[in-house]
Structures are given as structure tokens and as C-alpha cells.
Amino acid sequence: MTSSSLRKIRIVFSALVLVCFLIVFTDFRYLIPAKYINYLIYLQFVPSVIKFYDLRTIAAGGFIIVLILTLLTGRTYCSFLCPLGIGQDLFSRIGGRFRKKFRRFGFKKPHTIIRYSLLVITLVVTLIWGIYLLTLLDPYSIFGRFTTYFAKPVVILINNFLGGILSKFDNYTLHHVPVRGFQLLIYSIPVAFFVLVGTLSFMKGRLYCNMICPVGTLLGLISKISLLRIKFDENTCTRCGRCAIVCKSSCIDFLNYNVDLSRCVECFNCINSCPDKAISYGIVSLKTKEHKTDESKRKLIAGTILALFGLSHGSRSQEQNVPLPTKLSTVKEEKTFPVCPPGAGTIENFNKNCTACSLCITACPNNVLQPAFKQYGLTGIMQPVMDYHKSFCTYNCTACTEICPTNALKPLVLEAKKLTQIGKAVFIKDNCIVKTEKTACGACSESCPTKAVYMIPYEGNLVIPETNQDICIGCGHCEFACPTTPYKAIFVDGNPVHAAAQKPVIEEADMEAPEEFPF
Amino acid sequence: MKKIVIFAVYPLIVNYTTDIMRRRDFLKKSAGAGFAAGAALSLGGYGKLWAVTPTPAKYDMVAIMGGEPDAMFDLGIQELGGMSNFIAKGQKVLVKPNIGWDVIPELAANTNPALVKRVIEHCFRAGAKEVYVFDHTIDNWVNTYKNSGIERAAKAGGAKVVPANTENYYQQIEIPAGIKLKSAKVHELLLETDVFINVPILKDHNSTRMTCCLKNTMGLVWDRGFWHSNDLLQCIADYALYEKKPALNVIDCYNVMVKHGPQGVSKEDVVQMRSQILTTDWVAGDSAAARMLGVEPERIDYIPIAHKKGLGNMNLETLEIKRIKM
Numbered sequence: 001m002t003s004s005s006l007r008k009i010r011i012v013f014s015a016l017v018l019v020c021f022l023i024v025f026t027d028f029r030y031l032i033p034a035k036y037i038n039y040l041i042y043l044q045f046v047p048s049v050i051k052f053y054d055l056r057t058i059a060a061g062g063f064i065i066v067l068i069l070t071l072l073t074g075r076t077y078c079s080f081l082c083p084l085g086i087g088q089d090l091f092s093r094i095g096g097r098f099r100k101k102f103r104r105f106g107f108k109k110p111h112t113i114i115r116y117s118l119l120v121i122t123l124v125v126t127l128i129w130g131i132y133l134l135t136l137l138d139p140y141s142i143f144g145r146f147t148t149y150f151a152k153p154v155v156i157l158i159n160n161f162l163g164g165i166l167s168k169f170d171n172y173t174l175h176h177v178p179v180r181g182f183q184l185l186i187y188s189i190p191v192a193f194f195v196l197v198g199t200l201s202f203m204k205g206r207l208y209c210n211m212i213c214p215v216g217t218l219l220g221l222i223s224k225i226s227l228l229r230i231k232f233d234e235n236t237c238t239r240c241g242r243c244a245i246v247c248k249s250s251c252i253d254f255l256n257y258n259v260d261l262s263r264c265v266e267c268f269n270c271i272n273s274c275p276d277k278a279i280s281y282g283i284v285s286l287k288t289k290e291h292k293t294d295e296s297k298r299k300l301i302a303g304t305i306l307a308l309f310g311l312s313h314g315s316r317s318q319e320q321n322v323p324l325p326t327k328l329s330t331v332k333e334e335k336t337f338p339v340c341p342p343g344a345g346t347i348e349n350f351n352k353n354c355t356a357c358s359l360c361i362t363a364c365p366n367n368v369l370q371p372a373f374k375q376y377g378l379t380g381i382m383q384p385v386m387d388y389h390k391s392f393c394t395y396n397c398t399a400c401t402e403i404c405p406t407n408a409l410k411p412l413v414l415e416a417k418k419l420t421q422i423g424k425a426v427f428i429k430d431n432c433i434v435k436t437e438k439t440a441c442g443a444c445s446e447s448c449p450t451k452a453v454y455m456i457p458y459e460g461n462l463v464i465p466e467t468n469q470d471i472c473i474g475c476g477h478c479e480f481a482c483p484t485t486p487y488k489a490i491f492v493d494g495n496p497v498h499a500a501a502q503k504p505v506i507e508e509a510d511m512e513a514p515e516e517f518p519f
Numbered sequence: 520m521k522k523i524v525i526f527a528v529y530p531l532i533v534n535y536t537t538d539i540m541r542r543r544d545f546l547k548k549s550a551g552a553g554f555a556a557g558a559a560l561s562l563g564g565y566g567k568l569w570a571v572t573p574t575p576a577k578y579d580m581v582a583i584m585g586g587e588p589d590a591m592f593d594l595g596i597q598e599l600g601g602m603s604n605f606i607a608k609g610q611k612v613l614v615k616p617n618i619g620w621d622v623i624p625e626l627a628a629n630t631n632p633a634l635v636k637r638v639i640e641h642c643f644r645a646g647a648k649e650v651y652v653f654d655h656t657i658d659n660w661v662n663t664y665k666n667s668g669i670e671r672a673a674k675a676g677g678a679k680v681v682p683a684n685t686e687n688y689y690q691q692i693e694i695p696a697g698i699k700l701k702s703a704k705v706h707e708l709l710l711e712t713d714v715f716i717n718v719p720i721l722k723d724h725n726s727t728r729m730t731c732c733l734k735n736t737m738g739l740v741w742d743r744g745f746w747h748s749n750d751l752l753q754c755i756a757d758y759a760l761y762e763k764k765p766a767l768n769v770i771d772c773y774n775v776m777v778k779h780g781p782q783g784v785s786k787e788d789v790v791q792m793r794s795q796i797l798t799t800d801w802v803a804g805d806s807a808a809a810r811m812l813g814v815e816p817e818r819i820d821y822i823p824i825a826h827k828k829g830l831g832n833m834n835l836e837t838l839e840i841k842r843i844k845m
Contacts, residue, residue, distance in 0.1 A: 440727060
């Protein structure tokens with residue numbers, strides 16, 4: 001394999017990865033099995049680290065593979081596997097159409113202070129206070145939010161448009177799908193990041209990856225000592241500078257025959273641009289090895305390592321301060337706690353491990369998972385919360401628990417999920433139709449899968465709901481079905497610690513099949 | 520360049536779709552007006568097919584016991600003179616089972632799939648041009664269609680299984696004589712088909728005591744919440760006033776959920792009755808079904824209300840009933 005075919009391989013491979021990610025995140029008909037989704041996200045760096053920290057098994061160690069890969073090949077992760085990075089390449093390519101090729105990139109000095117500070121701050125904040133800065137900056141989660149909130153609605157609109165035309169011809173293969181409404185406050189963060197990442201990549205190639213992205217900076221540290229790297233043949237190089245112009249990372253200092261390996265994402269554009277074949281990708285030779293030291297970087301690295309060891313101790317004593325939803329202050333309705341998806345275990349644990357990548361939100365076939373605004377406190381913004389005014393949790397479904405890349409939602413087998421109590425139904429008799437209107441309703445009890453909500457005799461021929469919280473699993477179907485407005489007559493109060501519900505009461509029917517027609 | 524195009528097209532798509540909707544509504548409304556006019560002219564022709572005048576069948580009701588769902592239907596429809604008594608060649612037919620809940624067929628929360636399939640086959644044998652099946656499900660519709668077994672059975676029978684999950688499949692209708700329910704949005708295929716065949720399953724119901732023929736219509740409409748919050752029992756009876764009535768009701772009493780209805784919790788809620796009731800009069804059908812459940816029809820408020828409105832006859836003693844044991 002020659003060096004010049006590497007770029008083609010990179011383009012084909014990364015395009016494939018990007019398409020897979022786009023399909024998974026815009027799969028509004030839920031056709032992709034969880035198994036394949038898990039294969040795809042296995043190597044995503046941040047989710048894998050969190051999952052590994054939680055589970056401590058090699059099975060969750062996708063990030064170790066990435067680290068080894070980086071050690072061997074440099075930051076190939078950024079060009080081959082990171083969906084946000086690949087997406088930026090696409091933007092950058094479009095940007096290139098608008099700008100003169102010869103003015104595009106060129107060598108620029110690294111933003112050393114910004115990138116290492118951001119990396120250290122992210123690490124420190126994550127270890128001491130919680131996950132929210134990582135939530136904001138994890139490239140995979142950023143990509144997940146972009147596709148879920150911006151790309152998926154477009155795909156659905158196209159589907160609905162085509163489906164509308166087809167249904168006129170009596171063809172219902174493309175069915176209409178409701179589009180998620182745009183919630184300005186919750187979406188403000190993804191919108192801001194879309195503008196930021198979009199503009200930077202459009203104008204400056206991989207500047208976001210080399211200035212802001214903590215994963216990029218971290219892998220950059222390792223790629224400095226990678227085995228395979230881009231290197232110059234000083235004897236054949238004519239210093240024409242073509243390589244520097246096509247370098248998305250602006251990291252080729254051709255005058256000094258130097259490539260800044262901490263920023264190079266192994267896109268291999270430079271190899272193909274070189275008319276003299278003076279640039280190649282291969283095993284490092286001693287001759288080109290750097291011996292320059294950089295004091296400022298060393299200090300930052302040392303600081304990072306210190307932070308890693310020293311502060312993880314501190315974080316333990318601070319655990320009580322992890323933001324828990326506080327009583328009534330930020331929570332709508334009479335709910336004391338928001339309802340957290342099944343598999344979370346506890347709200348506290350969930351808030352600590354979720355990076356709000358929104359994969360579960362996009363995978364939920366009932367659209368009951370919605371990005372939180374203030375339900376978990378401001379730091380839990382965009383993490384998924386059960387919204388029983390929009391929908392309810394399907395009794396026979398474990399989709400969200402099967403695909404969580406960070407293990408914030410732990411896998412539940414269906415039988416366990418059916419007995420996992422994520423909240424409890426609370427009946428407000430004074431709101432109930434049966435009491436206020438004196439007419440029959442029973443929508444809540446009708447939809448209850450365990451009959452935790454059942455009807456007891458009321459005035460005259462009427463029956464009124466009553467709840468048995470022991471067998472309630474908090475699916476919220478009752479709250480969703482309750483027709484009263486603006487406040488529901490029955491709602492689910494979240495369990496801060498998920499409990500085990502008792503099995504539904506099963507008794508033989510007290511009736512036999514009639515022998516003769518009773519009419 | 521591509522990005523610019525996408526951004527330019529986005530609002531266009533939005534505008535265009537809403538535009539299409541409006542035009543579509545307009546077309547539907549004008550079509551509806553035309554249909555009303557046409558119906559007035561051709562009432563004589565339609566009357567023979569629908570329940571306005573009795574069909575040439577000898578009985579008002581056929582009740583069968585002791586067979587499999589499909590075999591009982593074969594026998595029952597034969598007693599009523601065959602499906603061609605209800606469907607003319609080239610007509611479009613709506614077969615409306617109960618597909619409310621995401622449960623397996625054994626739990627009997629949804630109409631028996633084998634019965635649905637057989638009804639569809641008879642429709643085609645009678646010359647139906649197209650048969651449609653849908654229900655406004657309560658659980659997630661994709662899973663419900665699938666796990667109920669009805670989607671597969673209906674497709675095997677040759678029917679089109681159609682979504683009913685979003686509001687834009689529904690069209691506004693008026694029920695001027697309704698007391699509580701004066702208008703509703705019903706599925707477009709109820710309006711576009713020529714014949715409506717109601718295939719409910721008999722079940723216990725926590726609030727209305729029973730769900731069967733009349734209550735099955737809640738799966739034809741979009742806003743069920745309105746019914747629940749505006750006197751559910753009256754709304755059920757009110758809807759029965761709407762002009763598009765079922766030509767035939769096929770009541771599945773093979774497995775009957777006798778408690779914890781309408782969704783059920785376990786197989787213990789189900790009693791195997793191995794029965795079926797076929798009737799053109801849905802009030803009579805509900806009356807007979809109530810007795811199967813061991814409930815007096817008078818106790819289920821919407822039955823006497825519908826009876827008093829003249830929508831059917833709940834007094835089974837006055838009807839011509841053929842009872843068959845297999």
C-alpha cells in the first residue's frame with residue numbers, strides 16, 4: 001500500500017462511518033437493532049471512558065483501543081472515527097469551494113494555552129463537580145445532539161412530504177411521523193455549538209478540534225509519540241508549501257520540515273498534494289525525531305496528571321454536592337422529583353454519567369424521552385427526562401436501556417424492566433372528571449398495564465380511580481391518558497432511587513364460559 | 520454549496536407541506552360536499568347495501584358457539600347470505616378490528632387475527648376492490664400492529680394495513696343530533712371507503728363495564744380525550760348517530776377478557792368462550808355481548824341511550840336470532 005492511497009481510504013472509511021452515525025441518529029422508524037448501534041458507538045472515546053469507569057470491565061474499554069490506536073497511528077480517531085470530526089471535514093470541504101485554494105490554511109501557531117487549559121478545566125470540573133462540562137464538549141454527544149435536534153426533523157419532514165404524496169395514491173408505506181417541536185431554551189446550547197463548530201470548520205478546517213475539543217487535545221498529547229506519523233524527506237522536499245495549504249489542522253511548518261503531531265489528524269491530504277513525494281506516512285525514524293522541549297506544555301501535562309490523582313480524592317468528599325433535583329424550586333407541577341428513564345438506578349447516578357448525547361431520545365419509539373430543561377437542575381440540561389405530558393413509557397420496551405453508550409442507563413431485560421419502579425402514580429381526586437363532572441371516564445385505569453390504577457365504586461353507577469403504588473412502575477400512561485387540563489388528575493412522581501415494584505396481582509377469573517347462549 | 524441549498528430548501532419544504540395540507544383539506548371538503556349531494560341522489564341504491572333496510576338475510580343476528588374463529592365466521596356469514604349481501608363488486612371496504620393494545624393475541628385485548636384475516640378474505644371473495652385495516656391504537660402503534668398479530672394476518676389476507684397515528688389522517692365530521700359529541704375527526708379511510716365492517720372483540724372495561732361494537736368506534740376518531748372528559752357514555756352513544764354505520768358487526772367472543780379490561784394483565788383475565796356474534800344491528804350486538812359477559816345490557820348506559828335514539832334494538836327477544844353450536 002502506498003502512502004498516496006491513504007487519503008482515499010480515509011475518505012471512504014470516514015464517509016461510511018458518518019453515514020452509519022447519521023442513519024442511527026435519524027432512524028425515526030427504529031429499524032436498526034440495538035446490537036449494531038452498540039458496535040458503532042463502542043469506540044467513541046468519552047462515552048467509553050465513562051462506561052468503563054462505571055463498569056470496570058474490558059468489555060467497555062473501547063477507549064483503550066483508541067488510546068493504543070493513537071499511540072500507533074496518531075490521531076486517526078479524529079479523522080476516521082469521530083463523527084463530529086468527519087462532519088467538520090464535510091463542512092470544511094464545502095467551505096473550500098467558496099475560498100481560493102491558495103489562501104486556505106497554511107501553518108499557524110497552536111493555541112496552546114487555550115487548548116490545554118480547556119482540557120485541564122474539563123478534567124477538573126468533571127472530577128470534582130460533575131459531568132456537565134464534558135456533556136457540553138464531548139464531540140460524540142455534540143454530534144448526537146446536532147443530528148437528533150436538527151437533522152432528524154429534516155429527515156422526518158421529507159418523509160412526511162413524500163408520505164403525503166404517496167397516500168394520495170393510496171400507498172401508505174411511508175407513514176406520517178410527528179415532528180418534535182423546537183424548544184428554544186433547551187436547544188440554545190446545540191444551536192450555539194452548531195454555529196461555533198460550523199463556522200470554525202467552514203473557515204478554518206480543524207480549528208475546533210485543535211483548540212476546544214478536549215478529546216482532540218488529549219489524543220494530541222499521545223500522538224506526539226506515535227509510532228506512525230507524517231514525515232518529510234528533506235532531500236526531496238522543495239519547500240513549495242502545497243502541503244501546508246491543504247492541511248486542515250494548519251500544523252505543517254514546511255520551512256522547518258516539521259509537522260505538529262499534536263494537531264495532525266492523519267487526514268493524509270498533504271501526501272497527495274506533494275508533487276515531489278517528499279511527504280509520507282510511516283514509522284518514525286530517529287533522524288526526524290524531535291528533541292525540543294516545551295516547558296509550558298510540560299507544566300500543563302504535569303498539572304493534568306496531578307489533577308487526575310489529587311482531585312479524585314477531593315471528589316469523593318464532594319459527592320453530596322452533586323446536584324440533585326431540589327424540592328419544588330425548579331420542578332413543574334407537584335412532582336418532588338423528575339422521572340428518570342428505566343435503567344438509571346438513581347437520579348444522582350444518572351446525572352453523573354449521562355453526557356446528553358441524546359441517543360436514547362432518538363431511539364425511544366414512544367418519544368417519551370425529552371431533553372430536560374430545569375428538571376434536573378441547570379447542570380442536567382439536555383439530559384433525557386420522562387415527559388408524561390408528551391407520551392408514556394411503553395410497557396414492552398427496553399430500547400433506551402440497550403443503547404446507552406455511557407452506561408448511565410444500564411441494560412434491563414424486559415422482565416426486570418416491567419418490575420422497575422421509576423416513579424409512583426399519585427391520584428388527585430379533586431381534579432378527576434368522575435368527581436367534578438359526575439361522568440364516567442377511567443382513561444387512567446384503562447391504560448395502566450399493571451392495574452396499579454383501578455376503579456372502585458363511586459356515586460350511583462359510577463366508578464372512580466384508586467391507586468396501588470406497590471405494583472405501579474411509573475410508566476406514566478395514566479398521566480398521559482388523563483384528559484383533564486391544565487393539571488392532570490393523576491401524575492407520576494419520580495423515584496430518586498428506582499425501586500422494585502411488586503408483581504401485578506393475578507387471580508383466576510371468577511367466571512366460566514357459558515354453556516348455552518345467555519340470550 | 521450543498522449547505523446553502525439545504526438551508527434554502529428547509530423553509531420551502533415546510534411551506535410546501537402546509538400548503539399541500541390546506542389544498543388537501545379543501546379537496547376533501549369539496550369532495551365531502553359532492554359526496555353528500557351524490558348520496559342524496561343515490562340513496563335508493565345504497566340503502567340496499569347498508570343497514571337502512573334489512574338485508575335479504577333471514578336473521579337479524581347469528582350467534583355461533585364451539586368453533587375456531589375463522590370456521591365460525593364461515594358458517595355465520597353463510598347464514599346471513601354471504602358477504603356479497605354487504606359488499607358490491609368493486610367497492611372499497613374498511614375492516615375495523617380492535618387493535619388497541621401492545622399485547623400478544625392470547626391475552627385477548629385485540630381482535631383475533633385469524634378472524635380478521637377470514638373476514639378480509641370473504642370481502643375479496645365478494646368482489647371488494649380494496650380492503651383497509653387500521654385502528655387508532657392506544658399503545659405505540661407500530662408495536663401494537665405487529666404484536667397483536669393483526670398486521671401480518673391482515674396483509675396475508677390481502678388487505679392494506681394503514682397508519683392512524685397522526686392527526687393528519689383524520690377529517691372533520693359533524694354529528695348535529697349529538698348531545699355531547701357534536702363533531703369529531705374521523706380517519707379519512709372511513710370516509711373514502713364504501714363499506715364499513717366492524718370487527719370488535721368483547722372485553723370487560725373498567726369504566727364502561729364492557730367494550731364491544733359501539734365502543735370500538737373510539738378507534739376511528741382522533742380525539743378520544745374529549746370523549747373521556749365530556750361524558751364518555753353519552754359520547755359513545757352520540758357517535759353512533761353518525762351516518763357512516765357498519766354494514767356488519769362481527770363480534771369476536773373466542774377469548775373473552777372478563778376482568779382487568781380493556782387491557783388485561785395476564786392470561787388469568789381471559790375466559791375461552793369460543794363464540795362469535797354476527798349482526799347488522801350494533802346495539803343488538805352490544806346487548807347480546809353484554810349478556811355473554813354476564814352483565815345486564817341496561818347497566819351499560821350507552822346501550823339504552825342508543826336504543827332510545829332508535830339506533831338499534833337492544834331487546835333481543837324481539838329479534839330473529841339464529842343460534843348455532845358447532
